[in-house]
Amino acid sequence: AQKITQTQPGMFVQEKEAVTLDCTYDTSDQSYGLFWYKQPSSGEMIFLIYQGSYDEQNATEGRYSLNFQKARKSANLVISASQLGDSAMYFCAMREGVIMRFGAGTRLTVKP
């Protein structure tokens, strides 16, 4: 069964607008970590933001914030004030113990 689900294969956003990338997960563990990574066309994986299952506040890192709704098992990434350089693949990932699992990714395109 898919543990991490990203339902948006592709998204478009106008430059300077905000965009939300969806991520839902499935786990029976109480302790887990949620991550978002960016993969630009050059191929490298860039860590963006982390949310722990016990963290009560939503994580923020600059223009990135994570909308964490534990009861709904969702961890959506919000990018504010989109820039052309934000065009990339975005992956949601979950660490359960020693295992990391990734979603299929969302390709974000920022339009000028």
Next chain:
Amino acid sequence: EAQVTQNPRYLITVTGKKLTVTCSQNMNHEYMSWYRQDPGLGLRQIYYSMNVEVTDKGDVPEGYKVSRKEKRNFPLILESPSPNQTSLYFCASSSGLGSNQPQHFGDGTRLSIL
């Protein structure tokens, strides 16, 4: 500079010819892992290692071997590669298993098995 280094970056080879993809990190990280990335499937974990001489299977280990003889190195071995192992491979490392430790990724190795 802290980094994870994979070699080679690109490789085209033929079915059955053994190959090794090397991975080295200079951050003294305990945890290392290999992933393969395929379109529509995201990244899937092949093997991971919690420390020297400690390795275990991820979600897709069939057809792969690993070893961890030194802390900094974690090579991925394909003993008899097949075309279904054509993929983009990433090595990653992190400091321990604290759930808040992000993984640092290498630049990827694109393997084509003909």
